[in-house]
Amino acid sequence: MVLADLGRKINTALVDLTKAPVVDEKVLDALLRDICAALLASDVNVMLVQRLRNNVKKSVNLNELGGGANRKRVIQKAVMDQLYELVDPGVQPYKPIKHKANVFMMVGLQGAGKTTTCTKLASFYQRKGWKTALVCADTFRAGAFDQLKQNATKAKIPYYGSYTETDPVAIAQEGVDKFKADKFEIIIVDTSGRHKQEAELFEEMKQISAAVEPDSTIFVMDGTIGQAADGQARAFKEAANFGSIIMTKMDGHAKGGGAISAVAATDSPIVFIGTGEHLHDLDRFEPKSFVRKMLGMGDMSDLVEK
C-alpha cells in the first residue's frame, strides 16, 4: 500500500538524515523528494507541492543545522510548518450568534455529500441547544426532498421543501423566511450539486445566495477528489464566496489532499470532516492529525514538533 510505504520511507530518510555526517543539498533533496511523493499520492495540487518544496529549502539553513537528532527535528518542523500553513489559512470560520437567525448555505460538486452533511451539521447544533431547521432547495435531483425529509425526520429536525416547486430560489426564500419568522437560530439550506463548467448552475447558486443572504456559505468537498479540486474550489469561491469547507468521506483510505488544495486556493478553513454515512459522523477538523495521516506518519510516535 503506497502511503504506508511512503511513510516508512520518509521516516527512514529522516533517520538517515540524523546519522549522516554532513547534511548537504543532496540529502535534503532526497528527503524532500519522498515527502513530495507522499503529498502527490495524497492528491495535493502539483503546484502547491512544488511551492512547499521550495519554501522548505528556503527556510532550512544547512550550515546551521548542527548534528544528530536536532537536524531531523529542524527539517521535520520546516515541513510540518509548511503543511500546517497550507491547511490553516489563519481565517476564523463564522461563529453563529445566539437568539438571531444564522443562515447556512451548503454548496459543492455533485455527489460530494451536501445533503448528508446538512443533517449532520443541523444535528450538531441542535444537540448544543440551538433551534435548528433544514431547507431543501434542491429542486433538480430525483428524490432530493425525500432524502432530506427522511434524514431530518430521523434526526427530529424541522424541515421545509416541496415536491412541486421547481424554482430553488423560491423554495430557499420561503423556507428561510418561514424559519426566521418562527425564531429559528440555525437555518441550513441544502442546494443541488453543480460544477463550474455549467454557467447557468453557477448563476442559480448566486441567485439563491442573494435571496437568502447566508451568514455562512460552506463548500462541501469529497475527500477523494484529485487535481480538479483547485479549479473547482476557486470557481465556487468566486461565485459563492464560501467561508469554510467541510471535507467528506474521510472515514476510509482517502488522505484528503484535494481539500488542502482548496484551502490554499481560497483561504478558507476546513471546519469539519465527514467520517461516515450516519448522523453523528461529523468530526471537528484537526490539522495536526490530518497532516500526519497524509504523510503516512499516523503511528510514528517518533514525530515531535517542538
Place this chain on the structure above:
Amino acid sequence: IFSFLKNITGQRELSAETLDPVLATMKEHLINKNVASEIAEHLCQSVRSSLMGKKLGGFERVSTAVKNSMETALKRILTPKTSLDILRDIEQTRAEGRPYVISFIGVNGVGKSTNLSKVCFWLLQNNCKVLIAACDTFRSGAVEQLRVHARNLRALQTSGGGVVELFERGYGKDSAGIAKDAISYATANRFDVVLIDTAGRMQDNEPLMRALAKLVSVNNPDKIIFVGEALVGNEAVDQLTKFNQALKDFSGLQNPRHIDGMILTKFDTIDDKVGAALSMTYITGQPIYFVGTGQTYTDLKNLRVSHVVHSLLQN
C-alpha cells in the same frame, strides 16, 4: 566541417542523463492531469525502458521521443481489449429465455443510480423491456430517487417497444435477496434486462464489501460494472483494487467474479484533467463501457481514446 555537423545532427543515444529530466517533467505533467501518481511513475519507467539506449535521429528532440513513446503506451492502455455489445448479449440471453443482469457498484456519490438510469434510457431507445432493481436499501431517498427516474423514463417512451418497471422492497431488507426476487420476477415476466442499483460503499468497509460480494455470488450477474467518477484522484487505484479483492475474498466461490467493466462519470466536470480514465483502465485492464457527461438521460457517451490521449498530453 562535415564531421562537425555530424556531431550535432548525428545519432545521439538516449541515456539516463538525457531521459531522466524529461521523464520527470512528463511524470509531473501526468499527475497534474489527475493520473494516479504510482501509475504515472510506472508509465514513465516503462517509457524509459523502451527508449533507453535508442538512437535519436537528426534533429529529433528527447522530449518528442518521450511524448511519442508515451502516446503509444496510453493508446494501448486505453483501447479496450474486449468489446462490449450489450445489445447483442441481450439478444443471446433473450434466446435463452432469461434476462440479462447488470449490477452497478462503486463508492458513495459517484453516480451509480443516475448513470444506471441513463443506461436504462438507452436500452429503452433500443426497445428493451427493463426492470430496475432497487437494491440500495440503506440510503435515505434511494428508492424514491429510482421511482422518479422510472416514472420519467416511462413518460419519455412515447413510441417504440421500450418498457421500464421498478422492482423495490423499500428500506432495511437484504439486498442480495431483493436482487434474487427481482431476477425471478423479470424471468417470469420476460424482461430483457435487469439493472441492479446498489448502495455506495467505501472499499475498506468490510461488512459492506462482504454484503456486496454476497449479492454478486448469490445472483451471478452477467456484468459487474464499477462506476467511478472522473474527479477521483489517487483513490481510484485503491477503490478498484479493493473492490476486486473483496469480490474475490468474500465470494465463497471457486471461481470468483471481478469487475467486468466501468462507467466513468462526471466527465463534464474535469476540463482536460482526464487522468482517472487512465488510472482506472490501467489498474483493472477492463474497458470503460460508457462515459457520463452530464446529469440528464442522454449524457451517456462512449470513451473517445484519441480525445483522452490528446487531453493527457497537451499542455
